[in-house]
Amino acid sequence: MAKKARENSERSMDPAAQAILIRADALGIGTAFTRFENMAPCTVGSGKSGMCCKNCFMGPCRITKDGQVGICGATLETIAARNLARAIASGAAAHSDHGRDLAFTLEAVAQGQAPGYAIRDVGKLWDVAQRVGVRTEGRPVNDVALDVARKALGEFGQQRGELTYLKHAPKKRYELWKKLELAPRGIDREIVDVLHRTHMGDDQDPVHILRGAIRTALGDGWGGSMWATDISDILFGTPSPKVSQVNLGVLKNNEVNILVHGHEPTLSEMIVGAVQDPELIEYAKSKGAAGICLAGICCTSNEVMMRQGIPSAGNFLHQELAILTGAVEAMVVDVQCIMQALPNLADNFHTKVITTSPKVKITGAIHMQFDEHHAMDVAKDIVRLAIDNYPNRGEIMIPDVKEDVIPGFSHEYLNYMLGGSYRGSFRPLNDAIMSGRIRGAAAIVGCNNPKVTQDKEHIDIPAELLKNDVLVVQTGCGAIAAGKFGMLLGEAAMSMAGPGLREVCEAVGIPPVLHMGSCVDNSRILTVLTQMATEGGLGEDVSDLPAVGIAPEWMSEKALSIGTYAAASGAYVLFGVESPYEFSEEVSDLISAGWEEMMGGKMEFLADPKEIVRRSLAHIDKKRADLKLPAYDPTKYGKSGDYGLQDYFDLPMEEQQAMQYGVPA
Ligand code: NFS
Ligand code: SF4
Numbered sequence: 001m002a003k004k005a006r007e008n009s010e011r012s013m014d015p016a017a018q019a020i021l022i023r024a025d026a027l028g029i030g031t032a033f034t035r036f037e038n039m040a041p042c043t044v045g046s047g048k049s050g051m052c053c054k055n056c057f058m059g060p061c062r063i064t065k066d067g068q069v070g071i072c073g074a075t076l077e078t079i080a081a082r083n084l085a086r087a088i089a090s091g092a093a094a095h096s097d098h099g100r101d102l103a104f105t106l107e108a109v110a111q112g113q114a115p116g117y118a119i120r121d122v123g124k125l126w127d128v129a130q131r132v133g134v135r136t137e138g139r140p141v142n143d144v145a146l147d148v149a150r151k152a153l154g155e156f157g158q159q160r161g162e163l164t165y166l167k168h169a170p171k172k173r174y175e176l177w178k179k180l181e182l183a184p185r186g187i188d189r190e191i192v193d194v195l196h197r198t199h200m201g202d203d204q205d206p207v208h209i210l211r212g213a214i215r216t217a218l219g220d221g222w223g224g225s226m227w228a229t230d231i232s233d234i235l236f237g238t239p240s241p242k243v244s245q246v247n248l249g250v251l252k253n254n255e256v257n258i259l260v261h262g263h264e265p266t267l268s269e270m271i272v273g274a275v276q277d278p279e280l281i282e283y284a285k286s287k288g289a290a291g292i293c294l295a296g297i298c299c300t301s302n303e304v305m306m307r308q309g310i311p312s313a314g315n316f317l318h319q320e321l322a323i324l325t326g327a328v329e330a331m332v333v334d335v336q337c338i339m340q341a342l343p344n345l346a347d348n349f350h351t352k353v354i355t356t357s358p359k360v361k362i363t364g365a366i367h368m369q370f371d372e373h374h375a376m377d378v379a380k381d382i383v384r385l386a387i388d389n390y391p392n393r394g395e396i397m398i399p400d401v402k403e404d405v406i407p408g409f410s411h412e413y414l415n416y417m418l419g420g421s422y423r424g425s426f427r428p429l430n431d432a433i434m435s436g437r438i439r440g441a442a443a444i445v446g447c448n449n450p451k452v453t454q455d456k457e458h459i460d461i462p463a464e465l466l467k468n469d470v471l472v473v474q475t476g477c478g479a480i481a482a483g484k485f486g487m488l489l490g491e492a493a494m495s496m497a498g499p500g501l502r503e504v505c506e507a508v509g510i511p512p513v514l515h516m517g518s519c520v521d522n523s524r525i526l527t528v529l530t531q532m533a534t535e536g537g538l539g540e541d542v543s544d545l546p547a548v549g550i551a552p553e554w555m556s557e558k559a560l561s562i563g564t565y566a567a568a569s570g571a572y573v574l575f576g577v578e579s580p581y582e583f584s585e586e587v588s589d590l591i592s593a594g595w596e597e598m599m600g601g602k603m604e605f606l607a608d609p610k611e612i613v614r615r616s617l618a619h620i621d622k623k624r625a626d627l628k629l630p631a632y633d634p635t636k637y638g639k640s641g642d643y644g645l646q647d648y649f650d651l652p653m654e655e656q657q658a659m660q661y662g663v664p665a
Contacts, residue, residue: 011453011454012317012454012455014247014454014455014481016249016321016399017317019399020248020321020324020325031341047578048582049583061079063079080583082198082209084580084587085198086198088216088557090557090561091558092216095228096191096219097224098336099152099226099520100152101264102264106152106235110149113373115374116376117235120236120237124412125145129144131168132148132151133151151164152231156223162178165227166183166218168222170541172541173570182599184219184222186219187224190218210587214595216561218565221526221566222523222565232520238410239307239413240413241409241413243309244407246314246484247402248318248322250313255290255292255293256291256390257295258271258332259296259328259332261296261331261333261338262357263334264300264303266375267378268300268304269303269304270376271379271382272304274380275292277380280387287387287390289387295313297316301313301315301480303517305408311402315447315455316447316448319338325397326349331346331353333360334357337556343363344364346364350392404486404489406490407515409473409516417509429532437501437504437637439617440471441547442547443473445475445550446478446519446562447554447555449553449555451578452553452576454481457552457576458474458553461550463496465617466487466497466498467496469500469634471501471514473528475515475516478552478553481553487512490509492513522562529542543600548619549572566601567595572616572619574605575603576605
């Protein structure tokens with residue numbers, strides 16, 4: 001039986017989304033929101049009342065009772081652990097393969113075979129080279145870049161030894177990984193290892209299976225993702241704060257609208273260049289458009305927003321809504337998080353969906369294969385096709401909803417911001433935490449999921465944490481959600497943060513929610529946590545820090561890989577929505593209490609956002625106490641959080657929107 005159709009306000013808390021969902025209903029067009037409501041629930045697959053194994057074709061085996069086993073005899077625990085391990089391997093593969101492609105691009109650039117690209121951040125190249133043991137003194141930039149690219153490529157196919165970046169974790173953490181034999185040997189090798197050991201008839205000890213999965217996830221966080229971030233910075237520049245805008249209102253009613261959606265910055269950066277080509281702008285005008293508007297969706301959007309200030313049309317659940325405006329000439333996609341629904345949906349309008357990755361084709365989409373050796377040519381062809389499509393536009397409806405944002409807080413920029421260019425440092429941040437002005441820190445990351453109201457938990461959870469003087473960093477679709485609701489602006493410190501946090505934000509000149517990039521950029525958070533842990537005063541390992549990680553609306557396998565490497569790095573990670581592994585008490589305990597005992601970090605799944613906040617604050621306070629820091633006292637720095645928008649989220653939805661967007665309730 002299908003679930004019940006929901007009110008639009010239950011589907012999304014974003015007024016832009018709500019407006020488009022009304023339009024979708026009027027046009028009789030389905031979206032992920034309605035498909036979710038029409039989907040017959042599978043209780044076994046959701047983890048609530050059973051567990052399903054499809055690892056061999058004697059099955060599928062559905063385990064719905066205690067003590068029941070699969071045809072091969074596999075227990076509930078083994079099946080749950082194998083399912084989790086496979087999801088982690090898939091997520092790690094996606095992130096890491098993204099990193100590999102960037103390494104190939106860097107190699108081609110260094111060899112002069114990728115016209116249009118350049119090493120834009122030589123400082124970062126030097127920094128990375130030194131970190132991975134590539135000699136720099138007196139060498140030409142391209143030689144160093146080639147060695148760095150090959151060093152990176154080598155780490156994917158490495159068979160023995162360990163990944164280079166592991167040594168940049170706090171010393172205690174690195175030693176723990178060595179002791180527990182969790183240090184990944186090579187990025188690809190660990191992914192293959194998990195796929196092998198979860199094949200029918202292999203590893204059948206849940207603890208042991210998940211150790212393999214931890215090693216794979218560490219190969220993502222401290223390998224594939226970290227390389228992806230570093231090489232992106234080398235090629236396209238290390239992010240620093242930019243002014244930009246977020247939400248569907250960034251689309252223009254009289255310009256050619258092109259959306260880049262997916263993950264890798266390689267093609268989207270070229271499209272950023274192509275849309276500025278005077279010839280193409282003239283061409284757009286010849287078709288009756290006033291110009292060309294480029295915007296992003298999902299993590300590609302984060303990549304080009306934090307480096308080039310390109311606006312974001314929205315996060316994961318906005319991909320269909322953007323097409324439903326009728327105002328998008330082309331949606332250009334590469335890899336990951338691209339709904340197969342797009343080409344069919346686009347058939348209702350004039351929008352062209354263009355796939356570009358050699359790995360991704362979608363029936364009904366136009367394929368224009370991207371190749372870093374001719375990147376600008378491909379980018380210009382795509383822009384031309386979008387322009388040619390402009391005259392085919394029908395009736396459009398762009399919600400007048402957008403918000404200013406200041407994204408781009410890289411680890412490097414935070415150092416500069418806190419200590420200046422001579423004495424880049426985390427000292428002021430650590431001091432603020434030690435004195436109790438800042439109670440602790442939270443990284444809020446991850447997707448949208450139609451199982452919960454779009455963006456609601458991405459906003460409610462940080463709002464509550466800010467009130468409690470917790471500094472928040474965000475990445476991925478969560479960061480875009482925060483942007484939509486004004487949290488990525490300095491003003492948010494005044495209206496939403498507790499007095500201690502507000503004082504720090506004002507002194508340093510930062511928003512209380514820092515946009516740190518895309519999901520592969522969670523590696524930046526690892527670097528930040530490492531520096532906080534080694535700066536002095538907050539212990540000596542990530543597990544000592546008064547900090548948490550939260551994925552409130554997660555949906556992708558990548559999120560599980562991120563959660564696992566964060567936990568294995570010492571963090572307490574809380575997932576919202578629901579637990580796919582709930583039916584196995586043993587595995588649920590293993591990844592929480594079991595992992596905490598083993599490595600000081602853990603993962604928990606909690607459907608109730610209030611409980612997520614409660615446990616986050618309790619964890620932060622416990623870590624403060626363990627560090628012998630003064631207990632957090634909300635009254636110490638003035639009146640705590642009883643001004644401005646602090647009661648904002650207790651208001652009914654219409655009144656929140658009235659305050660946020662100035663529209664009458
Ligand atoms: Ni992250 Fe980025 Fe968004 Fe989720 Fe998908 S875009 S890699 S997986 S949906 S946050
Ligand atoms: Fe069933 Fe075992 Fe095959 Fe899984 S591996 S489908 S539990 S027989």
